[in-house]
Amino acid sequence: MEYLQFVIIIVFSPLLQGVIKKLKANMQGRVGPGVFQPYYDLFRLFKKDMVLSHVTSWIFKATPYIVFTSTAAAAMIVPVITTISPFGIMGDVIALIYIIAVGRFFMALAGLDAGTAFGGEGSSREMTVAILVEPMMMLSIFTAAISAGSTNIARIASSQNILYSPSHILALSAFIVAIIAETGRIPVDNPDTHLELTMIHEGMLLEYSGKYLALMEWAHYMKQMLLFTLAVDIFFPIGISSDTGFSAIVLSSGIYCLKMFFMAGLMALIESSRAKMRFFQLPSLLGGAFVLALLSLLTYIMMGK
Amino acid sequence: MLVIGAVSSILGVLYALMEHDIKRLLAYHSVENIGIILLGIGASMIFKSHGLNSLAAIAIIAGLYHTINHALFKGLLFLGAGSVMHATHTKNMENMGGLIKSMPYTGLFFLIGSISICSLPPFNGFVSEWLTFQSLILGFQSPTITSKIISPLGGAALALTGALAAACFVKAFGISFLGMPRNSHAENVRESSPSMTAGMGILALLCLVFGVFPGSVITLLSPAVFNLTGSYGRVAGGGFIQINETISSLSPVAILVMMLIVFIAMVAFIFIIGNKRKITYADSWDCGMPSLTPRMQYTATAFTKPIRLIFKRIYLPKRDLSVSYILKPFFVKTIRYSADITPFFEKYLYMPAVEIVHRIANRVKLLQSGSLQLYLGYILITLIVLLVFGT
Structure with missing residues (x-):
């Protein structure tokens, strides 16, 4: 069972996306598509023929596979329902973030490959956001890692040293901003737009169609679920099982579902209640989150909790 | 360190x-x-x-x-x-x-x-x-x-x-x-x-x-x-x-x-789920306006523009926009845009050093007048100094 944890992320990530969309629709007074809609969309895209730009090179064709592969490989590292995670041998939380970054690097290259202004714009903005997010995300993870005495995710999840202390709350708030930025949600990016001037993530995917688009979208859902899982592993590890017995797994799966539902609700709430920010206001949001992460670290050093 | x-x-x-x-x-x-x-x-x-x-x-x-x-x-x-x-x-x-x-x-x-x-x-x-x-x-x-x-x-x-x-x-x-x-x-x-x-x-x-x-x-x-x-x-x-x-x-x-x-x-999964796809090649999306030219691509300058603006305290960017009109302000003839950055270590660290070296060199220039007699005089003075202090 513990070997198949990552399959949960691969299989259920479109469902999580569907749940977020449904909750968002309900909060905005709409009915919204069913929670299984992302599966139908992916299936339909896989069946479709493709139109490719003749400007593109092999980088464009290789990118969907690389993005999907690297995200799935990153998903193997994260303990989902039990802290016994055999693939933890691959690396720690730093390795996880760098494996995700491989996907982003290639996605940005693919954005430039078709030779259109939209793709370049998307790539440029994505890399700029990454520059602002990365230090803040690392710093908030450092606080958790230092207090747990390890950067191994399963070990951070099993140690509950700083739960609900001031430094923990500060680090968590910085990390949530990081998740919003990384998954391309309002107020950083609007996932539902195809308006040229505002899109970041969608801009890079504009030239994709059919099977490639399906892979890119699916990888994006996976990245979202992966980051949510990472957040609950690091900041709310309560309830994650530390053995692999049947009843323990069932209980821990139930708790995991609740946590994911809570994260989905949080994202839907933020998306429904905020407007998208102007791109050049982002440094103040993300810089503010960096200060939170820094304060969290200082608090931990000064207060020891 | x-x-x-x-x-x-x-x-x-x-x-x-x-x-x-x-x-x-x-x-x-x-x-x-x-x-x-x-x-x-x-x-x-x-x-x-x-x-x-x-x-x-x-x-x-x-x-x-x-x-x-x-x-x-x-x-x-x-x-x-x-x-x-x-x-x-x-x-x-x-x-x-x-x-x-x-x-x-x-x-x-x-x-x-x-x-x-x-x-x-x-x-x-x-x-x-x-x-x-x-x-x-x-x-x-x-x-x-x-x-x-x-x-x-x-x-x-x-x-x-x-x-x-x-x-x-x-x-x-x-x-x-x-x-x-x-x-x-x-x-x-x-x-x-x-x-x-x-x-x-x-x-x-x-x-x-x-x-x-x-x-x-x-x-x-x-x-x-x-x-x-x-x-x-x-x-x-x-x-x-x-x-x-x-x-x-x-x-x-x-x-x-x-x-x-x-x-x-x-x-393997893709092979099972859908293997009968055709690939059509077409132009990149051009908003329905035909003929994208290479000049419309994103340039390196454009790519780094957001970063230039966010870190403008460090880069100290300069921009220069000059427009010439046929009929002001609607018919533009030419637009010239240039942008540059000032590396601050060049401005505040290297340039002052270069300045000091220049100034010293200017003073020293007086010694090097090009007159052969003066140079022979230097050699004589050096020789005397060496003889006095060398012994």
Whole structure:
């Protein structure tokens, strides 16, 4: 069972996306598509023929596979329902973030490959956001890692040293901003737009169609679920099982579902209640989150909790 | 040392981002990478001064490993840049574009170099940067509060550097190798001779090997590490590094193998679900306005514009817009736009130094009048001085 944890992320990530969309629709007074809609969309895209730009090179064709592969490989590292995670041998939380970054690097290259202004714009903005997010995300993870005495995710999840202390709350708030930025949600990016001037993530995917688009979208859902899982592993590890017995797994799966539902609700709430920010206001949001992460670290050093 | 390393790595990569000359870009990245090496060495000095020898060993391994890696991928990238210059006769990447089609091998190897320098797995830069991160987090174990605060901040600086380097090489590779050729020179290029590409190929392969089997490299480093710190640091072998039982471990081999397994599963899945797809080739999306030209592509200047604006306190950008009108303000004849940045260390550090040297040189100029008699006089005076003081 513990070997198949990552399959949960691969299989259920479109469902999580569907749940977020449904909750968002309900909060905005709409009915919204069913929670299984992302599966139908992916299936339909896989069946479709493709139109490719003749400007593109092999980088464009290789990118969907690389993005999907690297995200799935990153998903193997994260303990989902039990802290016994055999693939933890691959690396720690730093390795996880760098494996995700491989996907982003290639996605940005693919954005430039078709030779259109939209793709370049998307790539440029994505890399700029990454520059602002990365230090803040690392710093908030450092606080958790230092207090747990390890950067191994399963070990951070099993140690509950700083739960609900001031430094923990500060680090968590910085990390949530990081998740919003990384998954391309309002107020950083609007996932539902195809308006040229505002899109970041969608801009890079504009030239994709059919099977490639399906892979890119699916990888994006996976990245979202992966980051949510990472957040609950690091900041709310309560309830994650530390053995692999049947009843323990069932209980821990139930708790995991609740946590994911809570994260989905949080994202839907933020998306429904905020407007998208102007791109050049982002440094103040993300810089503010960096200060939170820094304060969290200082608090931990000064207060020891 | 740690602070100098952090500052120089961030500044190096920031100026590299604004550089569109492919060789000067790589040169600025050397500043960045030496900053990263200094982070490792600085952390090692902190540990050593507190007598934490085994931690000092880990940090020095990070520094030395990055030194080796830097030699490998920077060599590879300079060879790639040389090959590109040989083919396109320009160093300015705004005049390149689409080179990956005409120069596939150079493109592939330059890509591998870029991935390595951005420290992405499974290539070599990742391993040494991971080790540097670990030694900076371990900085928390040092007893003084200053180093407890500074070393995680060094880690944040390293993360910022990593993200900036990734942006920079997306620019360097994307603008010069991808998209449409930006002028006719870039259109008619030929791949460099096999002797040039083979050299790059060897270095690219080494980048992969050093990234996948870090344990073996660290074993080779251990005599030097022991001499410097009096400790061997960690147990490592083949494709596996472990700081110690509890702290953390990394296995690039496992990462690579798992990626391959996932890849095979994914291809099999796609094969089962939908195999009867046609691929049609068409133009890129042009908003319904026909004929996209290469001039409409995103340029390197445009790509780095957001970063230029966000870090404008450091770059001190200058812009110059001059418009000439046929009939003001509706019919524009020409628009000229130029933008530049001021490297502040040039303005506040190098220029004053140059100024002082100039001033001294101006004073000294009086001595050098060009008159032969005066020079003979100098020799005479020197001779007398030597005779008086020499005896």
